[in-house]
Amino acid sequence: MDSYKHQTTLLLPLSLIIILFSSSASAQLRQNFYANICPDVENIVRQAVKTKFSQTFVTVPATIRLLFHDCLVSGCDASVIVASTPGNTAEKDHPDNLSLAGDGFDTVIKAKAAVDAVARCKNKVSCADILVMAARDVIALAGGPSYAVELGRLDGMTSTAASVQGNLPQPTFNLDQLNAMFARSGLNQIDMIALSACHTVGFSHCSRFANRIYNFSASNPVDPTLNRQYATQLQQMCPKNVDPQIAIDMDPTTPRKFDNAYFKNLQNGMGLFTSDQTLFTDSRSRPTVNTWASNSQLFDASFVQAMTKLGRVGVKTGRNGNIRFDCGRFN
Template sequence: MGRVTTIQVIALFSLLIIFPNLAFAQLKQNYYANICPNVETIVRNAVKAKVQQTFVTIPGTLRLFFHDCFVKGCDASVMVASSGSNTAEKDHPDNLSLAGDGFDTVIKAKIAVDAVLGCRNKVSCADILALATRDVVVMAGGPSYAVELGRLDGLNSTAASVGGKLPKPNMNLDQLNTMFAANGLTQADMIALSGAHTLGFSHCNQFTNRIYNFSKKSPVDPTLNSTYAAQLQQQCPKNVDPRIAINMDPNTPRTFDNMYFKNLQQGKGLFASDQVLFVDSRSKQTVNSWASSSQAFNNAFIAAMTKLGRVGVKTGQNGNIRRDCSAFN
């Protein structure tokens, strides 16, 4: 009997090495079936109402989910407001550009869920964010997919935990792969998630080095389409307000499609970290494949989002269900 126990311990230890986020095993579809059976409909209706108010809801919510999961896992810790002596995640410089409409979407959906008899304080902010993210993708014309649920909300949120955890606009393929691999995501997952840049916008100060002072030999990044570079210079003249918003996808910025990959083929990736996916031979084939097949991209995106949603899931004593998404209980 003792020998079996030892073998079991060794087997479990091996699993923990291979799958450091075994906590995601608690996640399952229809997790709230007996707790709050209509939660998905309630969240979807709240998201729909918010999207009708402003389109920014869509890219704002999608980006919020990514930024949450990449820092200490998908636990809605990015939602928490700074208080007292604690500076929270959302106030780290890398998160200051997160759209307020993304936060507002989750808060309103949480209020809608808690207003339903039997659902109050039963559904985590982390799960509501995951559901809302799926819903905004669908509302932009993207694929629908089943969302695994059962996450708890994190018990801490610090700006100090953010540094070095989120991709930068100038990263190369090795840097991107290393960062995503730290979250259990492959190069294919990284490229699929980068495809979310088919929606939303950035700001001039995130890429002006590519159009004005790339190098001594070439002021403009040579991997940029020259016509596109000229358009960007027109939209972002020198000394322009850095908060000016520029669409990530110059062709179909309000539609979730595979245009992102077609843009990369044309040298129209806004960030160097976008364009490198086509420039680097190790990722170019994937870009070409998804540029030619929206179905292949959609399938890869669903797989990557499902894996992303499992990162750093909180269970048991490591989390709870927040009454207010922006504050600890």
């Protein structure tokens, strides 16, 4: 026993060193990280986000989606905001990111400017942390849960279009494909279903789901898992010869509210993407959908947990990152 205690005592400092210098770095994250650096940072960001929100509701889905596309590719390091240069095609110019709405980028850039306008905060807060705070704030503004965020990320020092390939879910994914992709970021099926509910706000384009209403299969031109009335409505909004970039609400019932209607829609066959509807049609995920459709508090709690875990993915610290003066370019 004494020998064991002695060994444990000797090992503790080493374990602390490993945590402090771990490249995974999520141990560095904590609430109120900027308390002694820029104590009012969360209020500054929140006010900037409110101003942007008052100008356009698109701020909400655009900012949430920007965070999602950032974290699943090389971690939560704001690398998706970096602009391409003649010598490098950045993440934002990969085909999977071309549909990211400009209002998401603008939200982060304006919040960063507001933070840097405060003398003691100038160049002290990362774009990655500002994006995490902004996403939390737009969710609350749209009626979703309010929650505390962990902060302490640095901004990434690389951004390449090649890194995006194969790291973002596609509208045609089934449950196995969704689970496999999220698992690579340390997120389980419950996390994946909770995060999928971000489709309760925002919009997509006709081209992203046209196969479900016109060319699903030789025997079923319309996906049989689609609610028939909903499928007819989608065909009316997206005729075959219409502009494929026409915007369609992801949530046909409460498109401007962050709520659990997403799951009720799935129960009624009104998931816009195959990757949405599969959460109900697959018996492995259906119980979670049913639970959250009937209990918004349980959904909110699970969503906050999933967002917290998402925010820990691929965090940069030490020499692996820095604080960008301009979120759109490297220092």
